[in-house]
Protein backbone atom coordinates (compact mmCIF):
# COMPACT_ATOMS: atom_id res chain seq x y z
CA UNK A 1 0.00 0.00 0.00
CA UNK A 2 1.27 3.47 -0.83
CA UNK A 3 0.05 7.06 -0.86
CA UNK A 4 -0.59 8.96 -4.06
CA UNK A 5 -1.23 12.44 -2.72
CA UNK A 6 0.40 14.60 -0.06
CA UNK A 7 -1.47 14.55 3.27
CA UNK A 8 -0.20 18.07 4.01
CA UNK A 9 -0.93 19.97 0.77
CA UNK A 10 -2.70 17.55 -1.58
CA UNK A 11 -0.12 17.61 -4.39
CA UNK A 12 0.79 14.30 -6.10
CA UNK A 13 3.68 12.42 -4.48
CA UNK A 14 6.84 11.35 -6.32
CA UNK A 15 8.97 8.28 -5.59
CA UNK A 16 12.41 9.11 -4.23
CA UNK A 17 15.28 6.98 -2.97
CA UNK A 18 16.55 7.63 0.53
CA UNK A 19 19.21 5.49 2.19
CA UNK A 20 18.38 2.54 -0.05
CA UNK A 21 14.63 2.80 0.62
CA UNK A 22 11.97 4.00 -1.78
CA UNK A 23 9.79 6.67 -0.30
CA UNK A 24 6.93 8.81 -1.54
CA UNK A 25 7.66 12.52 -1.19
CA UNK A 26 5.84 15.72 -2.04
CA UNK A 27 7.74 17.87 -4.51
CA UNK A 28 5.74 20.92 -3.51
CA UNK A 29 6.11 20.94 0.33
CA UNK A 30 8.58 18.13 1.13
CA UNK A 31 6.16 15.98 3.16
CA UNK A 32 7.19 12.30 3.08
CA UNK A 33 5.02 9.20 3.31
CA UNK A 34 7.13 6.83 5.44
CA UNK A 35 4.60 3.97 5.60
CA UNK A 36 5.54 3.29 9.21
CA UNK A 37 3.78 0.36 10.84
CA UNK A 38 0.54 1.04 12.68
CA UNK A 39 0.61 -0.31 16.26
CA UNK A 40 -1.98 -2.79 17.50
CA UNK A 41 -2.35 -4.49 20.89
CA UNK A 42 -3.51 -8.12 20.91
CA UNK A 43 -4.09 -10.78 23.56
CA UNK A 44 -3.07 -14.40 24.03
CA UNK A 45 -5.63 -15.73 26.51
CA UNK A 46 -4.92 -19.25 27.75
CA UNK A 47 -7.16 -20.83 30.36
CA UNK A 48 -7.03 -24.49 31.40
CA UNK A 49 -4.99 -25.64 28.40
CA UNK A 50 -7.10 -23.79 25.86
CA UNK A 51 -6.39 -20.63 23.89
CA UNK A 52 -9.06 -18.14 22.82
CA UNK A 53 -9.30 -17.09 19.19
CA UNK A 54 -11.78 -14.76 17.52
CA UNK A 55 -13.14 -15.09 14.01
CA UNK A 56 -12.62 -11.93 11.98
CA UNK A 57 -15.93 -10.38 11.00
CA UNK A 58 -14.50 -7.90 8.48
CA UNK A 59 -11.88 -7.67 5.73
CA UNK A 60 -9.06 -8.16 5.39
CA UNK A 61 -9.12 -11.91 6.00
CA UNK A 62 -12.78 -12.01 7.08
CA UNK A 63 -13.68 -15.45 8.40
CA UNK A 64 -10.15 -16.37 9.53
CA UNK A 65 -9.10 -16.85 13.17
CA UNK A 66 -7.19 -14.12 14.95
CA UNK A 67 -6.08 -13.04 18.38
CA UNK A 68 -8.50 -10.59 19.98
CA UNK A 69 -7.30 -6.98 20.01
CA UNK A 70 -6.96 -4.08 17.64
CA UNK A 71 -5.34 -0.83 16.61
CA UNK A 72 -4.33 1.80 19.12
CA UNK A 73 -5.95 5.21 18.99
CA UNK A 74 -3.76 8.31 18.90
CA UNK A 75 -2.44 9.07 22.39
CA UNK A 76 -3.53 5.70 23.76
CA UNK A 77 -0.99 3.57 25.67
CA UNK A 78 -0.82 -0.06 24.45
CA UNK A 79 -2.32 -1.62 27.58
CA UNK A 80 -5.15 0.87 27.60
CA UNK A 81 -5.91 0.09 23.94
CA UNK A 82 -5.77 -3.61 24.76
CA UNK A 83 -8.35 -3.19 27.55
CA UNK A 84 -10.65 -1.18 25.30
CA UNK A 85 -10.47 -3.69 22.45
CA UNK A 86 -11.06 -6.74 24.66
CA UNK A 87 -14.05 -5.04 26.23
CA UNK A 88 -15.46 -4.20 22.77
CA UNK A 89 -14.71 -7.50 21.03
CA UNK A 90 -15.15 -10.21 23.66
CA UNK A 91 -16.74 -8.42 26.61
CA UNK A 92 -14.08 -9.12 29.25
CA UNK A 93 -11.78 -7.01 31.38
CA UNK A 94 -8.06 -7.53 31.90
CA UNK A 95 -6.97 -8.86 35.30
CA UNK A 96 -3.31 -9.06 34.30
CA UNK A 97 -1.37 -8.35 31.08
CA UNK A 98 2.28 -9.19 30.49
CA UNK A 99 4.21 -8.49 27.30
CA UNK A 100 5.11 -11.57 25.23
CA UNK A 101 6.65 -9.89 22.20
CA UNK A 102 5.99 -8.23 18.84
CA UNK A 103 4.77 -9.40 15.45
CA UNK A 104 5.14 -7.52 12.17
CA UNK A 105 2.58 -8.10 9.45
CA UNK A 106 0.68 -6.43 6.66
CA UNK A 107 -3.00 -5.59 6.99
CA UNK A 108 -4.01 -7.73 4.01
CA UNK A 109 -1.74 -9.03 1.23
CA UNK A 110 -1.03 -5.51 -0.09
CA UNK A 111 -2.04 -3.67 3.04
CA UNK A 112 -0.20 -1.23 5.27
CA UNK A 113 2.41 -2.39 7.78
CA UNK A 114 1.23 -3.40 11.26
CA UNK A 115 3.22 -3.84 14.46
CA UNK A 116 1.31 -6.06 16.88
CA UNK A 117 2.23 -5.72 20.55
CA UNK A 118 1.32 -9.12 21.99
CA UNK A 119 0.32 -9.66 25.62
CA UNK A 120 -0.45 -12.71 27.66
CA UNK A 121 -3.72 -11.74 29.29
CA UNK A 122 -5.55 -13.11 32.31
CA UNK A 123 -9.17 -12.02 31.77
CA UNK A 124 -11.55 -10.98 34.52
CA UNK A 125 -14.01 -13.62 33.33
CA UNK A 126 -14.06 -16.75 31.17
CA UNK A 127 -17.50 -15.85 29.90
CA UNK A 128 -16.76 -14.56 26.40
CA UNK A 129 -19.25 -12.68 24.25
CA UNK A 130 -18.15 -12.05 20.65
CA UNK A 131 -19.09 -8.61 19.28
CA UNK A 132 -17.91 -5.78 17.08
CA UNK A 133 -15.10 -6.97 14.74
CA UNK A 134 -15.35 -10.56 16.03
CA UNK A 135 -18.16 -12.78 14.70
CA UNK A 136 -17.38 -15.77 16.89
CA UNK A 137 -14.99 -16.56 19.75
CA UNK A 138 -13.86 -20.08 20.47
CA UNK A 139 -11.50 -21.91 22.84
CA UNK A 140 -8.98 -24.23 21.17
CA UNK A 141 -6.78 -26.89 22.73
CA UNK A 142 -3.28 -25.34 22.86
CA UNK A 143 -1.88 -28.54 21.35
CA UNK A 144 -3.89 -28.01 18.14
CA UNK A 145 -5.00 -24.46 17.41
CA UNK A 146 -5.98 -23.84 13.75
CA UNK A 147 -2.67 -22.19 12.83
CA UNK A 148 -3.31 -22.55 9.08
CA UNK A 149 -6.52 -20.52 9.47
CA UNK A 150 -4.72 -17.59 11.12
CA UNK A 151 -4.11 -15.17 8.28
CA UNK A 152 -1.34 -12.96 9.67
CA UNK A 153 1.96 -14.88 9.28
CA UNK A 154 3.92 -12.88 11.86
CA UNK A 155 1.23 -13.33 14.49
CA UNK A 156 0.87 -17.02 13.60
CA UNK A 157 4.62 -17.60 14.11
CA UNK A 158 4.68 -15.75 17.41
CA UNK A 159 1.64 -17.63 18.74
CA UNK A 160 3.09 -21.00 17.70
CA UNK A 161 6.44 -20.21 19.34
CA UNK A 162 4.73 -19.03 22.49
CA UNK A 163 2.35 -21.98 22.86
CA UNK A 164 5.18 -24.47 22.20
CA UNK A 165 7.53 -22.77 24.65
CA UNK A 166 8.26 -24.77 27.80
CA UNK A 167 8.53 -21.50 29.76
CA UNK A 168 5.01 -20.42 28.98
Ligand SMILES: [Zn+2]
Pocket residue numbers: 006007008009010011026027028029030031
Ligand atom coordinates in the same frame (compact mmCIF):
# COMPACT_ATOMS: atom_id res chain seq x y z
ZN1 LIG B 1 2.80 18.57 0.01
